[in-house]
Amino acid sequence: MSRSESPLVREPSPDEGYTYMHRAFLQAFITHNVLTAENIKPILASIMTAHTASPSDPNRPWTPGDVTPPILTSTIQTVNAKLEPYDLEIRSQKSQHPPRSTVYALVNKTSDSLTQLATKFSAAEIAYIRRVLDYMFDTNNSRTREVCAIRHSEASQLARVRRTTRHSQPHVPDNDDEDDSPPQHQDTGISIQEADNLLSTLVSQSFFQKSHAGYYSLAPRALMELRAYLKETYNEPASAADGEDAVVRIRDCEGCRDIVTHGVRCDNRDCGVRWHDACANAFYAGRRRQGGRGCPTCGTECSGQVFVGERADRVAGNSRRSAVQREQDGEE
Ligand SMILES: [Zn+2]
Ligand SMILES: [Zn+2]
Incomplete structure (x- = not known):
């Protein structure tokens, strides 16, 4: 026709x-x-x-x-x-880095979407990706140092399994009777070469991105697809029974409500306010007439120089980095 x-x-x-x-x-x-x-x-x-x-x-x-x-x-x-x-959906999100182009991706809506990667990667490779995510969002994401990224040398060290990771171990059912499959934790890791190849594949599939300074972080596609997984895995609700406060490692932007892994935070360490650079600039530009850069939640005057992302690592400096290195070496 x-x-x-x-x-x-x-x-x-x-x-x-x-x-x-x-x-x-x-x-x-x-x-x-x-x-x-x-x-x-x-x-x-x-x-x-x-x-x-x-x-x-x-x-x-x-x-x-x-x-x-x-x-x-x-x-x-x-x-x-x-x-x-x-359970699939086309989602969009603005890139956290300039230019802030809108990125569209076909993503899995299920919160265990990391498991969905199993169609593309082996069990040992998935376990490696979990170790890398644990490093990004736990080891490299402390109260004073929210890096949310991993250097290549750190990622290489994770190829071999050294210790059990705290967060992202596959869920073990409480009722053993229902699960008679053999234990799956005989994971000895992958070779450094395999880890390098896997990281390159994840970058080529727009899942990870690599910065000029050599840090791997989650690309917009992964942030969209893993949003629920990251919050379920790394954020811990307050426990009234144990008297434990909630732990929030994955935070949303005060402006756009997407996850922030690269941006700025409130100068008050105890405040949960996070921004993408552009979202903070837009907010404070709109309030310029009132003067100041007061945090909308706690009122602290913010310098815009307290970072989330790899810039937080550079500001933290070498002393802290070598302390982390010593800690790791001590565990070998
Ligand atoms: Zn934002
Ligand atoms: Zn604040």
Whole structure:
């Protein structure tokens, strides 16, 4: 059927239903892992051209400029409605680093989404990824030093298993009777070369990102996909029975409510306020007339120089780093 015979659809709406156009759009996500708005527009324009005439001129194909935010939004809504039963969803998040482009990814909605990686990686590799995440969000994420990233040398040291990790060990059912599978904790780790290859693969799949200074951190795709997992694994609710306070290691931005692994924190160490750089700048620029940089929660004047992310490691300096090194060496 030639394009001139196809009906003139000005704009698809969510109730138009799921068509092969949406299927092609979904396929683009499966192929590319992550897409920015700039990547999506030409892809959607070419898919639309096969489906309908251009909204602005029926005699020409769709251009990326024809893919307006409402069209993008309604297309994603239609695809997500179809994906709902499969616990999959196209989500978007702004990059924490400039330029703050919006990144879209097809993500798993289940909180044990790390287990979903099992289709791509071996059990020993998944166990290694858990050790790396433990290092990022526990070892390298203390009250005074929220790095939330890991240097390459640290990641290499985690290839071999040295000790049980505190947080992300697979859940062992309380009722042993129901689980007669053999114990799975004979994990001896992977080689340093295998760890290096795995880190490169995770970077190429937009799951990890590597900074110029050599730190690995979670890329937007992983932050979207692992959001629930990270909070369940590393945040601990207060326990009235033990009199323990809640431990919050994974914090959301005061501005946009996405997780902050790279940004700034309130100068008051006891305050939970975290910001992405751009979100803090936008907030304080809007309040410039009132003067000052008071924290919206505790009122502390904030310097903007107390960091979350690898900058926190550089500020903490070498003395603390060597202390961590000594501690590790002592445990060998
Ligand atoms: Zn933010
Ligand atoms: Zn504060």
